[in-house]
Amino acid sequence: xxxxxxxxxxxxxxxxxxxxxxxxxxxxxxxxxxxxxxxxxxxxxxxxxxxxxxxxxxxxxxxxxxxxxxxxxxxxxxxxxxxxxxxxxxxxxxxxxxxxxxxxxxxxxxxxxxxxxxxxxxxxxxxxxxxxx
Numbered sequence: 001x002x003x004x005x006x007x008x009x010x011x012x013x014x015x016x017x018x019x020x021x022x023x024x025x026x027x028x029x030x031x032x033x034x035x036x037x038x039x040x041x042x043x044x045x046x047x048x049x050x051x052x053x054x055x056x057x058x059x060x061x062x063x064x065x066x067x068x069x070x071x072x073x074x075x076x077x078x079x080x081x082x083x084x085x086x087x088x089x090x091x092x093x094x095x096x097x098x099x100x101x102x103x104x105x106x107x108x109x110x111x112x113x114x115x116x117x118x119x120x121x122x123x124x125x126x127x128x129x130x131x132x133x
Contacts, residue, residue: 043068046087054117055094065089072110072122073103083125
């Protein structure tokens with residue numbers, strides 16, 4: 001019976017998967033990054049109020065949201081983590097595809113997305129925060 005030849009894996013691909021594994025270890029668990037019971041309760045409330053994926057809505061599709069996305073990556077910034085105005089109901093596909101591509105494109109792409117969603121940009125929120133202080 002014929003045997004399938006071994007799969008070729010380039011050294012570059014192996015190195016990339018090792019880099020991803022190391023990055024995951026550095027970033028810590030979800031609970032360590034702030035996704036605790038307080039977040040679970042707040043996210044559930046957000047989804048109850050806004051149950052459809054806002055990103056799919058931009059494409060004219062109606063899809064149930066499964067998670068709450070931070071429009072701008074908070075990267076451990078507790079203030080930004082809790083800016084509810086920048087929480088967006090999302091489905092897994094949009095969060096893991098469309099949104100990730102925009103994040104790699106940079107801040108201007110996320111500012112444009114905020115405008116398309118009818119939200120204030122992070123810069124506008126930060127300016128209003130300093131104006132009040």
